[in-house]
Amino acid sequence: MTEDGLSMDKKALRDSYRFSEEFLAGDLFITDDLVQNVEHYIANKKEGTGFPQSVASGDPTSSGMMLWTRVDPDQEAGFTTEEIESKGMSLFEKEVIEQGKFVMFQLSTDNNFDSVALTGFAPIWKNCDNVVRIDLNNFLESDKTYYYRFITKSGLLSKTGRCKTLPDKGYRPATIGYISCQDYKNGYFNVLSCLADEEMDFFLHLGDYVYESLKKERHHVREIAVPGGTHKAFTLADYRELYKVYRSDPDLQKLHQNHAMVAVWDDHEFADNTYYPAIAPDHSFEPDRKRRHAASQAWLEYMPSRVTYDPAQSPDDALKIYRTLKIGDLANIYMTDERLFRSAPMGGPKQLSGADEKKEIEKRSMLGKEQREWFLDELSTSKSLWNIWGNSVQITPFKVSKRYLNLDAWDGFTYERDIIANKIFEKKIKNLIALTGDFHTFEASYLQTDYTPGAEGKKFGVELMVGSVTSLNPHEHIQHPTQKFLGRLKNVSGSMPVAPAVELVSEITPDKGKENKRVRNITFRTLEKVMKRYNPWITLLDGTSHGYAVLELNETKAVWRAYAVKTIETPSTDKSLLFQCEIPNGKVEINVTYARGIKKDVTELSLFISAVGTLLFALRKLDKSANKNQNKKGTKQERLQ
Numbered sequence: 001m002t003e004d005g006l007s008m009d010k011k012a013l014r015d016s017y018r019f020s021e022e023f024l025a026g027d028l029f030i031t032d033d034l035v036q037n038v039e040h041y042i043a044n045k046k047e048g049t050g051f052p053q054s055v056a057s058g059d060p061t062s063s064g065m066m067l068w069t070r071v072d073p074d075q076e077a078g079f080t081t082e083e084i085e086s087k088g089m090s091l092f093e094k095e096v097i098e099q100g101k102f103v104m105f106q107l108s109t110d111n112n113f114d115s116v117a118l119t120g121f122a123p124i125w126k127n128c129d130n131v132v133r134i135d136l137n138n139f140l141e142s143d144k145t146y147y148y149r150f151i152t153k154s155g156l157l158s159k160t161g162r163c164k165t166l167p168d169k170g171y172r173p174a175t176i177g178y179i180s181c182q183d184y185k186n187g188y189f190n191v192l193s194c195l196a197d198e199e200m201d202f203f204l205h206l207g208d209y210v211y212e213s214l215k216k217e218r219h220h221v222r223e224i225a226v227p228g229g230t231h232k233a234f235t236l237a238d239y240r241e242l243y244k245v246y247r248s249d250p251d252l253q254k255l256h257q258n259h260a261m262v263a264v265w266d267d268h269e270f271a272d273n274t275y276y277p278a279i280a281p282d283h284s285f286e287p288d289r290k291r292r293h294a295a296s297q298a299w300l301e302y303m304p305s306r307v308t309y310d311p312a313q314s315p316d317d318a319l320k321i322y323r324t325l326k327i328g329d330l331a332n333i334y335m336t337d338e339r340l341f342r343s344a345p346m347g348g349p350k351q352l353s354g355a356d357e358k359k360e361i362e363k364r365s366m367l368g369k370e371q372r373e374w375f376l377d378e379l380s381t382s383k384s385l386w387n388i389w390g391n392s393v394q395i396t397p398f399k400v401s402k403r404y405l406n407l408d409a410w411d412g413f414t415y416e417r418d419i420i421a422n423k424i425f426e427k428k429i430k431n432l433i434a435l436t437g438d439f440h441t442f443e444a445s446y447l448q449t450d451y452t453p454g455a456e457g458k459k460f461g462v463e464l465m466v467g468s469v470t471s472l473n474p475h476e477h478i479q480h481p482t483q484k485f486l487g488r489l490k491n492v493s494g495s496m497p498v499a500p501a502v503e504l505v506s507e508i509t510p511d512k513g514k515e516n517k518r519v520r521n522i523t524f525r526t527l528e529k530v531m532k533r534y535n536p537w538i539t540l541l542d543g544t545s546h547g548y549a550v551l552e553l554n555e556t557k558a559v560w561r562a563y564a565v566k567t568i569e570t571p572s573t574d575k576s577l578l579f580q581c582e583i584p585n586g587k588v589e590i591n592v593t594y595a596r597g598i599k600k601d602v603t604e605l606s607l608f609i610s611a612v613g614t615l616l617f618a619l620r621k622l623d624k625s626a627n628k629n630q631n632k633k634g635t636k637q638e639r640l641q
Contacts, residue, residue, distance in 0.1 A: 017315035026135030043157035050156030058304030062168035064137030078124030100153035180437025187568030206437030207266025239298035341368030432461030474543030
């Protein structure tokens, strides 16, 4: 046994998957006033040279911001982690700074930097992909716009970024943008360019910032190759390559340069439909901590996010990305991690047998006990006017008959969903709005304590779902044949229940959906009736568009606007308003003021495309699982591809 009571095996496991605490903290830097007579770095290169991934900011507070950049290692070398950690504060001696391997960062309240508010020096982390990570919390003034840039000893100059600190008190109106699901291969990031032009305080990224799957499909417009040469990312070098390519995109760079980001991951930052402990079910049903650590390391290197890390805990529990942001007295933003601690899906034959026994359901969790208790405590003690939940996957049910269609969402965790709903209702927590991603669909729905037909569960909040940036939406799934999916609906361990899928297809098409042409010709009236009967809590629905959403908060109401871009197949900035609705302060109401050319209702066309497309979207997820051999032989064969 070791001194801390761990067995040698457990200690070795823990030590094998460490992250650098100093790097994550972002506090290894020195401001200009604390180092005497050091010469400032002078830019002598064209703006942007040597910074291939540009700049980014994130996790704003009333007194600071996370700042991020990456320097081209071929143009400016960094310190090794060992060098940084061994030198301590001696790293910031005048002679060391003047040798290089640092960036000088500057912040100003004007974009010409005529008046510099803060100057400092921070090391370039060679072992963290030559990244710079700085946490300026407690260094800036509240409720102010800042411009920032980086300069190296060799004269490299980054592009200029812009960010806003948050108010420390009061009810100053705030605007939050949010997005999810940006598959680089599927299309151009036109959505991100449009969001970059919005006037807002910051934006949320609700997950699937990168996609680990790289297999070429006919509908792809761009390609990515990773160093390992595989169809999926497996190694740290692979995952880093994903972020480097994504962050080289001009539209994503524009968004990060204009606004701070608050991000959590979903599944594709690691592996499709991942769950605890470090399972990548589309590849192996055994924990793959090495791959999970690589994926997390790359995410931490490239995300300007303030996280909690306890190296004394097991590698499965040491890292926590869930956190709260506060916008004065106006709003609290609760960002939850819905992948790292979740239970295995209720998959395959169990779904057919209806084996959702009470004890099985009760032990299943999306958040894990510790995170759930944190979330409920944060809500219960909140004194903010608005409570905003940054939530990755759909909360409200998506039902067919009396059964759930997507068990990868909160439908697969009904007991925990009920615990949260009942606690919020009992505590009389007001003005709860869940901002959701993942399902590549725009929706506005009511959160209820009970969704059973006839039970008339009490409404306690609103869920506002955003469609995808580029990832296939339900409408695009219609373009893919359904026969091969329906032919594999048996004896698989996927997140989608088999019986409801077959039942829906049977109900809405005479030949049980074996021909895509039949599905396309379903009458609008029939689908509208099916959708409204099974999911009456959904007020607005569109599965045909790619876009983003913006939430405006003030003392009297919240205003939600959803925007759709014209295309993702070619670069374009054409967009249009898709939905607009208002949620009054103190009331659980969705007052629709605009819905794609009509008011107060959802078009039959949207219902038609969304219903069928969402079904096919779920069927494709199931098909992925059906194609994976669960034995180790199959796993090895795939890795060798």
